Structure formats: structure tokens, C-alpha cells
Amino acid sequence: MNLKHIYFLLLGILFASATPVPDAIKEANPLLDYLLKINGETSDKEEFLYILNKNRQKDASPISRTDFERNFELFVDYKLKVKYAMDLGMHQTKAFKTEFAAFKDELKKPYLLENSLTEGELRKAYSRMQEIVKASHILFQFPENASKEDSIAVYKMAEKIKAEANAGADFHQLAVKYSDDPSASANKGSLGYFTAMQMVLPFEEAAYNLKIGEISAPIVSDFGYHIIKLEDRRPNPGQLRVSHLLIRVGADVSVDEEAIALNKINQIHQTLLEDSNQWLDLVKTYSEDPSSKVKKGIIPWFGVGAIVPEFEHAAFSLNKIGAFSVPVKTEYGYHIIRLEAAKPVPPFNEVLPTIKSNILRDSRSSLIKEQVLAMQKAKFKVTENNQLLSILKSTFASQNGKPTAQLYSKLEELSKKEDNLIIQSEWKEAEIADLIAFLKTTNSQGNTLFTSSFDAVYKDFSEELLSKWEEEQLYQNNHDYRQLVNEYRYGMLLFELMNNEVWQKALEDSTGQKAYFQENNDQYMWNKRAKALILKAKKNQDISNVAAYLSSQPLTDSLSSELNKKFLEKNALLFTVEQKTYEVDKNEIFNGLDLNQSYHEIQQNNETILLVLGEILPARVKKYEETRGKLIQDYQQYLEKNLLTELKQKYTIQVNEDEKEKYTSLLFNKLVIACSIMLFVSSCDLFKMKNDQEDTDDTLVATVGNANLYHSDIDHIGKEMSPDMDSVELINRYVQSWIKKQLVIREASQNLTINEAEINRKLLDYRYALIAYEFEKNYVEKTLNKDVTQEEIEAYYTSNNQNFALKEIIVRTNFIKLEKDIPNRRQLERLLNSNQESQKEELKDFAIRYANNYFMEDSTWINFDDIILNTPLTKNNNHVQLLRNEKLIHVDDETYSYYFKILEYRLQDQVPPLEFVKDEISKIIVNKRRAEIAEKLKRDIYNNALKNNEFTIYE
Numbered sequence: 001m002n003l004k005h006i007y008f009l010l011l012g013i014l015f016a017s018a019t020p021v022p023d024a025i026k027e028a029n030p031l032l033d034y035l036l037k038i039n040g041e042t043s044d045k046e047e048f049l050y051i052l053n054k055n056r057q058k059d060a061s062p063i064s065r066t067d068f069e070r071n072f073e074l075f076v077d078y079k080l081k082v083k084y085a086m087d088l089g090m091h092q093t094k095a096f097k098t099e100f101a102a103f104k105d106e107l108k109k110p111y112l113l114e115n116s117l118t119e120g121e122l123r124k125a126y127s128r129m130q131e132i133v134k135a136s137h138i139l140f141q142f143p144e145n146a147s148k149e150d151s152i153a154v155y156k157m158a159e160k161i162k163a164e165a166n167a168g169a170d171f172h173q174l175a176v177k178y179s180d181d182p183s184a185s186a187n188k189g190s191l192g193y194f195t196a197m198q199m200v201l202p203f204e205e206a207a208y209n210l211k212i213g214e215i216s217a218p219i220v221s222d223f224g225y226h227i228i229k230l231e232d233r234r235p236n237p238g239q240l241r242v243s244h245l246l247i248r249v250g251a252d253v254s255v256d257e258e259a260i261a262l263n264k265i266n267q268i269h270q271t272l273l274e275d276s277n278q279w280l281d282l283v284k285t286y287s288e289d290p291s292s293k294v295k296k297g298i299i300p301w302f303g304v305g306a307i308v309p310e311f312e313h314a315a316f317s318l319n320k321i322g323a324f325s326v327p328v329k330t331e332y333g334y335h336i337i338r339l340e341a342a343k344p345v346p347p348f349n350e351v352l353p354t355i356k357s358n359i360l361r362d363s364r365s366s367l368i369k370e371q372v373l374a375m376q377k378a379k380f381k382v383t384e385n386n387q388l389l390s391i392l393k394s395t396f397a398s399q400n401g402k403p404t405a406q407l408y409s410k411l412e413e414l415s416k417k418e419d420n421l422i423i424q425s426e427w428k429e430a431e432i433a434d435l436i437a438f439l440k441t442t443n444s445q446g447n448t449l450f451t452s453s454f455d456a457v458y459k460d461f462s463e464e465l466l467s468k469w470e471e472e473q474l475y476q477n478n479h480d481y482r483q484l485v486n487e488y489r490y491g492m493l494l495f496e497l498m499n500n501e502v503w504q505k506a507l508e509d510s511t512g513q514k515a516y517f518q519e520n521n522d523q524y525m526w527n528k529r530a531k532a533l534i535l536k537a538k539k540n541q542d543i544s545n546v547a548a549y550l551s552s553q554p555l556t557d558s559l560s561s562e563l564n565k566k567f568l569e570k571n572a573l574l575f576t577v578e579q580k581t582y583e584v585d586k587n588e589i590f591n592g593l594d595l596n597q598s599y600h601e602i603q604q605n606n607e608t609i610l611l612v613l614g615e616i617l618p619a620r621v622k623k624y625e626e627t628r629g630k631l632i633q634d635y636q637q638y639l640e641k642n643l644l645t646e647l648k649q650k651y652t653i654q655v656n657e658d659e660k661e662k663y664t665s666l667l668f669n670k671l672v673i674a675c676s677i678m679l680f681v682s683s684c685d686l687f688k689m690k691n692d693q694e695d696t697d698d699t700l701v702a703t704v705g706n707a708n709l710y711h712s713d714i715d716h717i718g719k720e721m722s723p724d725m726d727s728v729e730l731i732n733r734y735v736q737s738w739i740k741k742q743l744v745i746r747e748a749s750q751n752l753t754i755n756e757a758e759i760n761r762k763l764l765d766y767r768y769a770l771i772a773y774e775f776e777k778n779y780v781e782k783t784l785n786k787d788v789t790q791e792e793i794e795a796y797y798t799s800n801n802q803n804f805a806l807k808e809i810i811v812r813t814n815f816i817k818l819e820k821d822i823p824n825r826r827q828l829e830r831l832l833n834s835n836q837e838s839q840k841e842e843l844k845d846f847a848i849r850y851a852n853n854y855f856m857e858d859s860t861w862i863n864f865d866d867i868i869l870n871t872p873l874t875k876n877n878n879h880v881q882l883l884r885n886e887k888l889i890h891v892d893d894e895t896y897s898y899y900f901k902i903l904e905y906r907l908q909d910q911v912p913p914l915e916f917v918k919d920e921i922s923k924i925i926v927n928k929r930r931a932e933i934a935e936k937l938k939r940d941i942y943n944n945a946l947k948n949n950e951f952t953i954y955e
Contacts, residue, residue, distance in 0.1 A: 036076065037654040038083045048075050050483040072660070078494070080647040085493040095778075096492065103488050107481070126348050128196035128208055132304045134232040135207045136171055136189040141180040141224035158218035158225040165215050171229045180224065182819060182852070182895055192312075194305035195236055203228065236304065238344040242315050242337050243297030245282060246289040249333040250875050251893045265327040265334040272324060272336065279324070279338060288333070290877070298340060311335060331893070332875065380425035380469060388414075388422060389458070392432075396454035404439075404450040411436050423462070427469050435461055501643055506636040516635050517624050524622040524631065528584045530595060531614035533559055536607050537575035546575065547610055551599045555579075555614030581617065702735050704743060709735065780933045788922045794914065796921050801911045809864040809879055809908060810916060814843065814901040815855040817871070820892060822850050832888055832901040852896065858903055861916040871898045880907055 034042040090096060140158045143150050161178055165171050175181075175189025196204060203226060206219045210230035218225040247265045249258055268282055283297040292299050304312065314328040318339040325337040345351075391414065399407040414420065415432035423430040438461045475482050506513070517524065533555055537543045546567055553559060560579040567574060584590045589609060593600055595616055602609040624631070702709040797804075814832060824846075831843040840858075847854040855867060864883075868874055872891045876882055882889065889900040906912055 034654075034656050035659045036079060036656070037652075038079055039651045041083065043079050046479060047483065047486065048072070050479075051075065076653065076655075077644055078490075080644065080651060080653075081494055081497055082490045083651060084647055085497040088497070090493050090496045091489070096496070100489060100492055103492075104485060107484055107488065122352065123348075125196045126351065128204070129345055129351070130236055131208075131233055132193045132195045132236050133207050133230060134193045135191055135210075135228050135230050136175060137181070137191060137203075137226045137228045138171075138175045138179040138184070138189055139181040139224055139226055140178070140218075154225055155218055158227055162215055162218065162227045165227070165229070171215070186894065190231075192305065192309045193232075195303065198305045236345050237316055238342060239301045239303045240315050240318075240339065241301050241341040242299060242318075243279075243283065243340055244289070244292065244299065244311075244338070245279075245287045245297055245336045246292075246332060247286070247334045248288040248875050249329075251331070251872060261334055262327075265336065269327055269336055276322070276324070288877070297338070301343075308332075311337065315339070377466065380427045380466065380473075382423055382425045382466070385419070385422055385424075388419060388432075392422075392435075392458075393454040396450075396452075396457070399450055400453075401449055401451065404448055407450050408436060408439070411439075423465070425469070427473060430465055434465065438464065498640070502636050502639045506632050506639055509635075512639075513628075513631060513635055514624060516638060517627075517631055520634070521621045523634070524627045525619060526583065526617070526622055526626075527586070527619050529581050529617040530584050530590065531555060531581050531617070533563075533577065533579040533612040533614075534582075534589065535563070535575050535577045535610040537610075539603070539606050539608055541574060541608065543575060543608060543610070547601060550610050550612055551601075553612065554598065555612045559612065702739055704739055776934055776937060779937055780930055783933050784926070784930055786926050788925050792925055793918055793921050796925060797914050797917065804912055804917045804920070805909050806906055806912050807908060809883070809905060810861045810912060811864045811867065811883070811905045812858055812861055812903040813855070813867060814858050814899075814903070815853075815867055816847050816851045816899045817853040817896055818851045820895065820897050822897075824850075825897075828899065829888065829890075832899060859915075861906075861913060864905070867900070873898070873900075883907075 035048060036043045085091070091100075138158075138161060140154050140161075142154055146154075157178075161174055165174055172188035172190065175184045179189055181189070191199075196208075198204075199207065200221045200223070202219050202221045206216045206226075206228050207230060210216055210228065212230055212232060214230055216226070216228040218227055220226075245268065247261045247268075249261045253261075264286070268286060271278060271282065280296055283293060287293045287297060289297075302312075302315075304316070306312075307315075308330045310328055310330045314325045314335070315337050318325060318337065321339055321341065323339050325335075328335045328337060392411075395410050395414065396407070399410060411432055415436065420432045421429055422432060422435060435457075439457070475485060533550075535543075535546070535550070537546075546563070549566070550563075560577055563577055582590070584595070589602065589604070589611065593611075595613060598613050600609075600611040600613070602611065816828065816832075818828075828843075828846060831839050831846060834843075840856075844856050847856060855862075864879060865874075872893050873879075873882075873889070883902060883905045887902050889898075889902065891898050906916075
């Protein structure tokens with residue numbers, strides 16, 4: 001989180017100690033009169049009460065009039081700054097609008113209709129994830145370019161086969177005979193076990209709504225009509241992590257090769273039976289799965305339905321960690337599987353991002369949008385002008401393929417007619433002009449050809465319009481949301497104003513700093529100081545030889561290092577030593593000491609302290625460079641005070657005392673409000689800590705010395721924990737942790753001299769670093785040119801191409817996967833081998849007509865492992881030899897044929913072609929520019945300061 005975010009979130013806890021204002025105030029004060037006006041602009045009538053309420057959970061003692069007036073003064077100061085920021089136009093900048101819009105999008109989500117629908121889908125999906133179901137199906141695909149009559153015919157066919165299944169026909173035999181699913185011949189329609197989010201939504205919905213043995217009515221999906229039979233359902237066993245050892249067996253191996261592989265895996269299994277501790281050595285020596293072999297055989301976590309059925313069944317049959325399976329045959333070969341870990345279905349919050357991501361990608365997302373639109377229309381009582389919509393549809397159709405500007409002209413003519421309302425509602429109306437404005441958001445000039453349908457445009461327009469109306473109504477009618485949005489808006493404006501007018505100005509204005517210092521130098525005094533060396537050792541340590549040495553030594557600059565060399569080389573823990581200039585009045589060690597005596601030996605706080613005194617420095621005013629940190633803080637407060645003075649002179653402030661008195665009387669007579677108030681960010685004390693006298697009703701849980709842990713301090717634990725956690729155990733751990741921390745703090749305070757100045761310096765350094773980072777980032781992004789020319793890319797590639805050595809094989813290829821019984825294979829091979837441009841289109845037509853999958857982007861370089869994934873080539877361990885010997889690669893499995901026309905390839909460690917690394921080079925060049933701009937900025941600032949004598953270096 002950057003400094004800006006910290007600032008305006010802190011703004012939200014201004015007056016954080018105030019109690020909730022009861023309905024009595026709202027009833028007695030209908031807020032018809034203003035409370036505060038600045039230059040005639042009335043502040044939000046509820047805003048002061050909202051700020052006073054912020055974050056208060058319990059009642060406390062009554063607020064005094066003095067504290068109430070101080071609260072109100074802070075509120076007026078706050079509104080003055082916001083007014084000034086808006087007058088400066090800070091809320092109109094592009095950067096502000098972009099950042100605020102992003103925040104508002106997050107703020108409004110919990111309040112919108114869409115949120116409740118999405119939450120419902122998330123919960124439903126998670127509920128289904130608690131079960132796995134086993135189903136079989138028969139698929140009836142639509143013909144290519146199917147008409148309505150074709151769809152009806154397919155549906156009737158599905159109903160006919162369902163009737164046969166219900167009459168007692170074997171469902172699996174029906175799947176083999178009728179299903180258009182290519183895998184049905186092998187699996188007889190069985191899909192095995194699966195859970196939520198693993199099937200398309202209509203299929204999932206139908207399967208989970210069936211009883212075991214029941215057959216569904218025809219269900220339509222993007223694939224066609226399905227009839228589904230539910231065969232089993234059971235609790236989800238969760239996820240497993242296993243390791244495995246694989247002996248590969250290809251689909252086309254001979255009987256002898258199969259026997260050799262089977263014998264090998266059986267011998268490995270027998271070795272494990274005799275000594276299971278040999279597992280890792282056996283995996284390392286014999287496994288033929290290179291990706292898992294280097295990870296001790298371990299494969300990623302998986303659940304039901306995520307891996308080949310044979311492997312999955314064997315893995316989930318293992319009942320204890322370390323158990324291993326008998327040899328299991330899959331399409332990849334023979335496996336031995338060992339169980340490494342198991343876990344149940346994760347808690348909802350843990351899997352929420354995954355579920356949400358899946359929902360956004362599948363048809364649930366469109367379903368939610370449709371439901372939201374319907375609910376918004378009902379909420380606003382929307383009526384649509386169907387006659388005008390029909391005219392608009394015809395207009396759009398007549399302009400299809402013509403310049404968009406021409407469509408705008410036609411729409412503007414229609415907008416001038418009397419009947420130009422498209423949508424009416426109880427909330428607002430939308431005219432043709434609104435539709436034109438919407439269209440121009442994507443093409444303001446209208447300099448392209450219009451190709452969209454009216455239905456698609458109107459759907460997008462309606463969604464955006466009604467979402468905007470919903471947000472506007474939410475802001476107007478929902479008090480909490482309105483105040484939250486204002487809190488963020490004003491907080492961001494306040495940060496920008498304070499950064500520009502106070503914080504950054506105080507940092508950069510060295511002339512102003514020096515002038516302020518000269519006028520107030522009596523505030524920056526050194527008290528009497530002493531140059532001294534202080535050595536500390538635990539009381540039981542024998543440091544007599546150290547004392548004897550020090551007692552005769554004068555204080556020199558090198559005394560500390562001499563001590564370290566002389567006494568700490570053998571025992572580094574014998575003592576600690578610090579040599580510097582101390583303020584005498586601020587260090588208790590000097591209490592009662594004769595400063596004219598150079599050597600002292602003291603027993604204090606269970607320590608032996610040896611002290612060597614040097615020069616005694618009288619009190620004096622600090623030099624400018626000796627107090628920069630404190631000076632800048634004071635100068636910032638001075639600038640802020642001046643800013644408020646100027647604003648109070650610039651603006652007319654009107655307070656309605658009668659209205660204010662209504663608040664105060666109700667607060668004093670009917671409310672109990674805490675008297676401790678969160679001051680504004682410019683105050684020195686941001687937080688007021690609870691002391692031992694406060695909240696006498698609070699129960700003590702533990703005590704260490706003067707530190708107390710109260711029941712209210714641990715109350716949050718129960719609220720934040722998930723239902724499956726042990727609250728007693730969690731609270732006990734928290735209490736023990738608190739006690740240990742307090743004991744460490746006590747020990748530290750007894751054994752260390754806390755250098756408050758050093759701690760403050762580090763905090764100040766951190767604050768300055770954050771401000772400097774924000775300034776540098778904003779400057780760089782405004783200055784940076786992100787456009788990279790082809791010439792720049794080529795020049796960088798020529799000079800640095802050896803830095804891009806490949807870590808994998810890449811290829812340019814044409815790839816086609818199709819069913820083995822497809823005709824015209826010779827035509828396909830001829831087209832793949834042809835180099836004629838005209839043949840490329842014919843090849844694409846062939847792929848579109850016959851292929852189950854294909855890749856025809858022959859100018860694109862891709863990873864060879866990616867293109868051969870899920871093909872028999874994954875079993876070939878010598879890809880280099882394969883590519884060198886074959887330009888047209890053809891392999892088959894039981895169902896499909898795979899063709900790869902290799903146009904060009906690059907091997908590991910070779911230099912990739914420019915096209916493959918072009919985007920990466922572009923990013924490198926932009927990042928180099930970014931670094932150069934940042935470095936130049938620092939250099940320019942330094943040189944300007946040097947030129948203007950803005951700093952001095954002392955020897």
C-alpha cells in the first residue's frame with residue numbers, strides 16, 4: 001500500500017472514538033437546514049455525524065463541550081482543505097479519475113444486485129464440490145449449419161433413445177451404438193467421477209439434479225443434446241499428492257516390447273515389497289517420466305476428474321501415507337503410485353478465487369448478467385419503446401457495412417423526432433442521444449465501417465445504462481455507501497493537496513526551511529553534552545582487566561575500536577560499548593556524576609557500567625544541518641497552519657449554530673461518547689493507546705509487569721476465525737504469544753539503551769522514502785515513452801542475441817488432429833507438403849471441415865512441447881532426432897491421427913529468431929528507459945541543488 005492509500009484510509013478513522021449516533025438524532029433533526037457552508041456550498045448534512053460515528057463499537061463516558069467543539073473545528077478544517085482541492089481542479093485530473101474509479105468499483109460491489117447473484121453461484125458451486133458424481137452420457141450432435149428443423153429432429157432422436165433406455169435397454173450399449181462422442185466406442189459413454197466446475201454448466205446442472213439410476217431428459221449444450229444417466233454419487237474425497245514411477249508403453253508397441261515393460265515394472269514392484277525405502281532410488285534410476293523424475297516422482301495435487309481414470313482410481317485406493325500401488329496400466333504405460341499427502345476439500349475462502357475465476361469463464365457469467373439485467377428492469381419498472389426499437393433495428397441493419405459516421409447521422413435525425421425515448425422508468429429515461437453517446441465511447445470519430453448487430457449493441461447499452469442507474473440510486477439512497485464513497489474521494493483529494501502544499505513543499509523548500517529555522521532557532525537547542533564512551537556488562541561478568549585498562553585511558557576517537565580488538569576477539573559477548581556525544585540531562589547514567597572526573601564505574605539495573613568522559617560541551621543552539629528531521633516536521637506543521645489561515649481568509653464559513661446546538665444537546669443528553677478523539681493526520685499523536693484506568697468493565701486476561709491484556713484485545717479472534725477452528729486453542733496461542741512478546745520487551749528495556757532519536761530517524765527515513773518513491777514513479781510514468789521501433793528491437797537483438805539462448809525447442813508448424821477413419825488422407829498429406837500459397841487456403845478449409853483440432857499459424861513460433869501435448873509424441877524421448885529426420889510427422893493413437901508439418905525449428909541453447917523474442921526485447925528497452933529517466937531525475941535534482949548552493953558537506 002502506498003503512502004497515498006495509507007493517508008486517506010487514516011482519514012476514514014478521523015474522530016474514531018465517537019459512538020454510533022442513535023436514531024433519536026435523525027428523528028429530531030430531519031436535516032432540512034444546513035450545518036456548515038463554505039462559500040455558499042453546503043456540506044453533506046450527515047457527514048459530520050458519520051465521521052463522529054466512525055469505527056466506534058462501544059459506549060464510553062460522556063463527551064465534554066470542549067472536546068465536541070474541538071471535533072467540530074477539525075471537521076471545518078477538513079472541509080476547507082477539500083473545498084480548496086476541488087477549486088484547484090484536483091478531482092478533474094485523469095490520474096485522479098482513474099484511481100478513484102478503481103476504488104469506487106470495489107466499494108460498490110457488496111451493494112449491487114450482481115454481488116448477491118454471484119455470491120449465490122459461488123456458494124452453489126462450493127456446495128456441489130462437496131460431492132463427486134459418476135455419470136454416463138449419449139451425445140447427439142447438431143449437423144453443420146443446422147436449421148431449426150434439424151435441431152428438432154436431433155431432439156426427437158434423443159427422446160427416442162431415452163425411451164429405449166427407460167424401457168430397459170443397456171445404456172452403455174446404446175452409447176456405443178448412437179453416441180456422437182468419439183470416445184464412446186472405448187468408454188461406452190462413461191465419464192467416470194467428476195465434481196463441480198469440471199463439465200459445461202447445463203451438463204453439471206442436470207447431473208447433480210438426478211437420482212442414482214435416473215436418466216435425464218435431453219439436455220442441450222454447445223456440443224448438442226445429451227441424455228445423462230447418474231450411476232453413483234459420494235462425498236468428495238478431496239485432493240491427493242502422489243509420486244509415481246513410469247515405464248512407458250506406446251500405443252503401437254509389439255507384444256514382445258509390452259512383455260518386457262510389464263516384466264520390468266513387476267520386478268521394480270517386487271523390489272519395493274522387499275524394501276520400500278528404495279523408492280527414491282528406483283524413481284531416479286528407472287522412471288521414464290522426465291518432468292516428475294527430477295522432482296522425486298512427485299506430481300501436483302489433483303482431485304477427482306483431473307487425471308486419467310485408471311491412475312486416479314489406483315491413487316484414491318491408497319489408504320495411508322507412504323503406501324504404494326500395484327502396477328497400473330494407463331495410456332502412457334505402467335505406473336507404480338505412492339501416496340505422499342491427502343487433504344479434504346479446502347475451506348470456501350481458500351478456493352473462492354478459483355471458483356470465481358471458473359465462473360467468470362463459463363456460461364454462469366452470462367447467466368448472472370442476464371439475471372442482473374432482468375432484476376434491474378424490474379427494480380426500476382422499466383418500459384421499452386418497442387416501436388422505436390423496431391425502427392432502430394431496421395436503421396442498424398440498413399447501415400451494416402457502411403461508415404459508422406453515417407449511422408450516427410441517421411440516429412441523430414431520429415433523435416430530433418418527438419418520440420425519441422428508448423427506455424422509460426420510475427428513476428430516469430434514456431433517449432436516442434444516450435445511445436449515440438454510448439456508441440461514440442468506442443468510436444468517437446465514426447471512421448470505421450459499422451458491422452455490429454442492433455441486438456448486440458442494445459444489450460451492451462442496456463447493461464451499462466441500468467448499472468449506472470443502479471449505482472446512482474445506491475449513492476442517493478444508501479447512507480453508508482454514500483459516506484464511504486465520499487470518504488475515499490475526499491481522502492484522495494486531501495492527500496494530493498497536502499502532498500503538494502505541505503509535505504513535498506517542506507521537503508524541497510530549503511530556503512523556507514532555513515528562514516523558519518532562523519526565526520525559531522530557540523526551539524532547536526542542544527542541552528549540556530558530554531563526549532563519552534559507555535561500556536556495559538552483565539553484573540556477573542568479570543571485566544576487572546577491562547576496568548583496569550580503561551581507568552588509565554583518556555577518551556580518544558579510536559578508544560572504542562581499541563577495546564573491541566583487545567578484549568572481544570575471544571569473547572564477543574563480554575560487553576557492549578558505545579562511544580558518542582550524549583545529552584547529559586537526557587541520560588540517567590549521568591545523574592549525580594562528577595563531570596570533572598574522567599573515569600567512572602557504576603552498578604545500575606543489574607549491570608556493571610564503565611564510563612570514560614571526554615570534552616564537556618555547553619548548551620547551544622543547534623546548527624541547521626543538525627536538526628533537519630525535526631525541522632522538516634515542524635516546517636510541515638507551520639505550512640499547514642498557514643494554509644488553514646489562508647483558507648479561512650479566502651472562504652466564507654457559515655455555521656448554523658441552531659442546527660449545531662441540536663446535535664450537541666442530543667449528544668450530551670442522550671448519548672455516551674468516548675472523550676478520546678482521533679486527531680487529524682497532521683497531529684503528532686495519530687493514535688491514543690488505552691491506559692489501565694480506561695474501560696473498567698473490561699476483563700483482564702493476562703499481566704506482565706505494567707502491561708495488561710484485556711478481553712476486548714482478544715475479542716476479534718473469535719470473529720475472524722473460520723467455523724472449523726478451535727477457538728480455545730487459538731486464544732491460548734495468542735495469549736502465550738503476547739506474554740512472550742511482553743517479556744522480550746521488558747528484557748530489552750532492562751538490557752538496552754533505547755535510542756529514541758535513532759528510531760525516529762528511521763521512521764522519518766522510511767516516510768521520506770515513500771514520498772520520494774511516489775514522486776519518482778509519477779514523474780517516470782509521465783515522461784516515459786513506451787513506443788519501441790522495429791529498428792530499436794533489431795539493433796538490441798543484433799547486439800545481445802546470445803543472451804536469449806533457448807531453454808526449450810520451438811517450431812513453426814502446421815498441425816492437424818483428426819479421427820483415424822476420415823477419408824482423403826492423401827489429399828491432406830499433399831496439402832501439408834505443398835509450398836504454394838493457394839494450397840494454404842485449401843489446407844485451412846480441409847482443417848475446418850474435418851479436424852478435431854488444428855494450428856495453422858505457420859508464421860508463429862511456439863514451444864514444441866505445447867503443440868505435442870496430449871499426443872503420442874509426448875512418449876518420444878528424442879525430439880531432436882525426430883525433428884532432424886522428419887519434416888512431415890504422422891502418429892496415431894487408438895482414435896485419432898496427428899499430423900505435424902515442421903516448417904522450421906530451433907533447439908535448446910540455440911539463438912531464437914527475432915519474432916520469438918520481440919515482445920521481450922520491447923519490455924527490456926522500455927525498462928532501460930525507465931531506469932535511465934529515474935537516474936537522470938536524481939542527477940538533475942542533485943546538480944540543480946549543487947548549482948544553487950542548497951546543501952553543504954562538512955569535513
